Amino acid sequence: MLNIQPIPIEEVKDPELLELMAQAKELGVPDEEFILVLARVPSYAKPILKAMLMAHTQGNVSHSLKEMMRIQLAKFAGDPYFSQLRSKKALAEGLTEEQITSASDDYEDNPHFSEADKVALRFSDQMYLDSQKVNKAFYDEMKQHYSDAQVMELGAMMVLHYGMQVFMRTLHPKSSSN
Numbered sequence: 349m350l351n352i353q354p355i356p357i358e359e360v361k362d363p364e365l366l367e368l369m370a371q372a373k374e375l376g377v378p379d380e381e382f383i384l385v386l387a388r389v390p391s392y393a394k395p396i397l398k399a400m401l402m403a404h405t406q407g408n409v410s411h412s413l414k415e416m417m418r419i420q421l422a423k424f425a426g427d428p429y430f431s432q433l434r435s436k437k438a439l440a441e442g443l444t445e446e447q448i449t450s451a452s453d454d455y456e457d458n459p460h461f462s463e464a465d466k467v468a469l470r471f472s473d474q475m476y477l478d479s480q481k482v483n484k485a486f487y488d489e490m491k492q493h494y495s496d497a498q499v500m501e502l503g504a505m506m507v508l509h510y511g512m513q514v515f516m517r518t519l520h521p522k523s524s525s526n
Contacts, residue, residue, distance in 0.1 A: 354384030
């Protein structure tokens with residue numbers, strides 16, 4: 349049982365929030381349980397969901413790459429809830445469970461990942477594991493593959509999703525072994 353219970357879906361009356369819920373349902377991330385916890389405060393839920401959906405699905409970086417980074421961070425955070433969710437869009441683009449597993453494990457040695465993919469995965473890896481390594485030299489390497497705008501896109505996506513993963517983990521979702 350969650351420490352903060354989701355509200356019943358019938359209590360969600362805000363049309364904008366309902367539309368955001370529909371977009372998230374179509375994508376598969378985040379799921380309804382998370383949204384209905386956020387929906388306790390619609391004025392917060394709407395901008396958080398807008399930002400999460402925008403960071404994950406829009407921009408100039410591959411959605412599948414951002415999905416692998418999102419899952420990688422969820423696994424690093426020890427969050428079984430968000431790490432089990434999958435973006436339907438990324439799966440439709442061809443993302444496989446093998447790629448997802450490798451992105452959280454042996455991506456540096458995987459010949460199926462481009463150097464750009466590896467540096468982006470290293471970005472989320474190091475932001476979580478050792479942010480001191482994300483220094484000027486690291487950004488210089490990133491800029492060999494990504495524009496400043498794309499680096500900001502990846503950073504914003506990581507901040508939003510990782511923060512929500514940590515928060516949701518503390519709520520002890522049903523899928524958690526906590």
